[in-house]
Structures are given as C-alpha cells and as structure tokens.
Amino acid sequence: DIQMTQSPSSLSASVGDRVTVTCRASQSISSYLNWYQQKPGKAPKLLIYGASSLQSGVPARFSGSGSGTDFTLTISSLQPEDFATYYCQQSYSTSVTFGQGTKVEIK
Amino acid sequence: EVQLVESGGGLVQPGGSLRLSCAASGFTFSRYWMSWVRQAPGKGLEWVANIKQDGSEKYYVDSVKGRFTISRDNAKNSLYLQMNSLRAEDTAVYYCARRASMTTWGYYYYYMDVWGKGTTVTVSS
Numbered sequence: 001d002i003q004m005t006q007s008p009s010s011l012s013a014s015v016g017d018r019v020t021v022t023c024r025a026s027q028s029i030s031s032y033l034n035w036y037q038q039k040p041g042k043a044p045k046l047l048i049y050g051a052s053s054l055q056s057g058v059p060a061r062f063s064g065s066g067s068g069t070d071f072t073l074t075i076s077s078l079q080p081e082d083f084a085t086y087y088c089q090q091s092y093s094t095s096v097t098f099g100q101g102t103k104v105e106i107k
Numbered sequence: 108e109v110q111l112v113e114s115g116g117g118l119v120q121p122g123g124s125l126r127l128s129c130a131a132s133g134f135t136f137s138r139y140w141m142s143w144v145r146q147a148p149g150k151g152l153e154w155v156a157n158i159k160q161d162g163s164e165k166y167y168v169d170s171v172k173g174r175f176t177i178s179r180d181n182a183k184n185s186l187y188l189q190m191n192s193l194r195a196e197d198t199a200v201y202y203c204a205r206r207a208s209m210t211t212w213g214y215y216y217y218y219m220d221v222w223g224k225g226t227t228v229t230v231s232s
Contacts, residue, residue, distance in 0.1 A: 001169075034218040036152075043202055043225060044144075044152060049218035050209060087152055091217040094166045096142070096154035 002026050002090050006099035012107040019075040021102045023088035028068045032092035035064055035073045038101075039084045047086075048073065078104070109133035109221050111203050116226030123193050123230070129186040129203030129223055137161075137181040140206035142219055143188050145199035145228075153199075156188065157206065170196075193230045200225040 003026035013019050023033065031051040036044040046055045048064035051071055061076040075082055083106055088099040115127040129141070143155040156177040157166045165177050176189040186203050204219035 030214075032216060036219075038152075043222035044219075045222070046218055046220045049220075050211065050216035053209065053211075053216075055218075055220065089152075089154075089219075094157070095168065096157070098152040098154065101151045 001095050002029060002093050002097050004088055004090055004097050004099040006086075006088055006102050008102060009100065010103040010105060012105045013078050014107045015078055015080055017078045017107075019078050019082075019104060021073040021086050021088075021104075023066075023071040023073070023099050025069045025071075025090055025092075029090045029092035031067050032090055033064070033066065033071045034089045034091060035062075036087045036089065037082075037084045038087065044087065075104075109205075111205065111221055111223035113201065113203050113223045113226035116201065116228045118229045118231065119193055120232050121194060121230055124189070124191045125193065125228060127188040127190065127201055127203075127226060127228070129188075131184045131186065131205070134205070134221075136179075136184040140208075140217075141177075141179060141186045142204045142206050143177060143186075144202045144204055144219070144222075145197075146202070146225075147196070147199045150199075155201070158186070190228070193228075195230050198228060198230045200227050 005024045033051045035048040038044040052064045085101045085103045110132045112130045142157045158177045174192045178187045202225045203223045205221040207220040209216045
C-alpha cells in the first residue's frame with residue numbers, strides 16, 4: 001500500500017497567517033492527490049483534487065501544489081472558520097490511503 | 108439537494124454482524140462509484156471499500172477483506188456494508204461517500220466529493 005505522511009501533525013497559527021501543510025507519498029502518485037478539511041463531529045469536506053484543482057465553492061485562499069511524492073496545501077490568509085483538521089488522500093491506487101491528518105489550532 | 112444518509116449503526120458484541128445502509132438522493136446514483144470510509148474515535152480517516160457503478164468491481168482495505176461486503180441497489184439508490192466477525196478495532200464512525208472523477212489531458216482524477224454525516228458502530232461486550 002502507498003503510505004501518506006503529513007507534516008506537521010499539528011500547528012498553531014493566528015487569523016491572517018499563511019499556513020502550509022505538507023504531504024509525502026511513499027512512491028510517486030503523479031497528481032492523484034486530494035485534500036479534505038474536517039471539523040469536529042462533522043464529515044470531511046473536499047477542498048482540492050488532482051493536487052491543485054479547487055473544488056467548487058471552496059474559497060480561493062486554499063491552494064494545492066506538487067506532483068510525484070511531495071505535495072502542499074496552502075491557506076493564504078487563515079480565517080476563523082479554517083481551524084480544523086486537514087487530510088491528504090491518494091487516489092493513484094485502487095487501495096485509497098489517507099495521511100494521518102494535520103490539526104490547525106488557534107494560537 | 109445532493110445528499111447521503113447513513114443508517115444501521117449501533118452497539119454489537121465482538122464476533123457479531125451489522126449491516127449499514129446509505130440512502131442517496133439528489134443525483135443519479137447509478138452513475139457513480141461509491142465508497143465507505145471510517146474513523147475510529149480520536150483517529151484519522153481510513154478508506155474501507157469501493158464499489159463500481161454496476162457492482163461488478165469491489166475493493167477493500169486488507170483489514171476487512173473476508174469479513175465485510177460492500178453492495179448496492181441502484182433501483183433503490185442505496186449502498187450497503189455488511190459487516191461480519193466484528194472486532195473491537197472496527198469501532199468507528201462509518202461514512203459513505205460518492206466517488207467523482209474529473210478528466211484532464213486523458214487522465215482520470217478520482218475524489219470523494221459528497222459525504223454523509225456518518226453512523227456510529229461500537230463493537231464491545
């Protein structure tokens with residue numbers, strides 16, 4: 001199975017900060033990488049698919065980049081509603097795998 | 108409104124069985140692959156199973172192979188997960204999700220774009 005490793009596991013940031021979350025795959029997955037946001041007690045929400053395509057309705061302050069094994073999710077200016085846990089997920093293999101998550105907390 | 112609603116969760120003893128259901132509405136269910144994803148208490152997301160539009164292809168995470176069966180009834184717009192020989196480590200919130208795709212330069216990108224609110228399965232004596 002393809003292993004997905006996110007870093008950091010958690011971070012503290014302030015409203016207005018630029019935030020970057022990294023995801024690394026154990027083998028090349030081209031651009032078959034998605035990002036999800038999950039708030040406590042809620043279902044995950046798709047943010048980015050195909051490494052860099054913004055899902056409809058998602059604010060433009062979210063962006064994704066990368067290909068091969070290294071990927072990044074960037075929030076250009078953190079808003080109060082962005083405090084959540086973020087997961088990367090590879091869709092290269094029929095056996096889908098997620099990263100362990102990155103919790104973004106208020107500083 | 109595009110919606111997925113899970114049901115069937117509950118408390119079951121180790122070794123027991125449970126059948127989860129997911130009712131789809133607001134979209135043409137038969138056109139999509141569907142998935143089950145679970146989340147153990149305080150843990151991350153774990154994909155469980157996928158099923159093709161016509162049910163002819165099914166894929167499972169290794170930890171549930173031989174114990175869980177994914178199925179669907181397109182006439183009823185419903186997805187199912189039959190869970191047998193349940194273990195404590197199967198305790199989780201189970202989500203159903205729609206798997207969508209986008210084609211770019213001949214490549215198909217798959218992602219889960221619609222999720223239900225989840226149903227809780229607790230395996231305990």
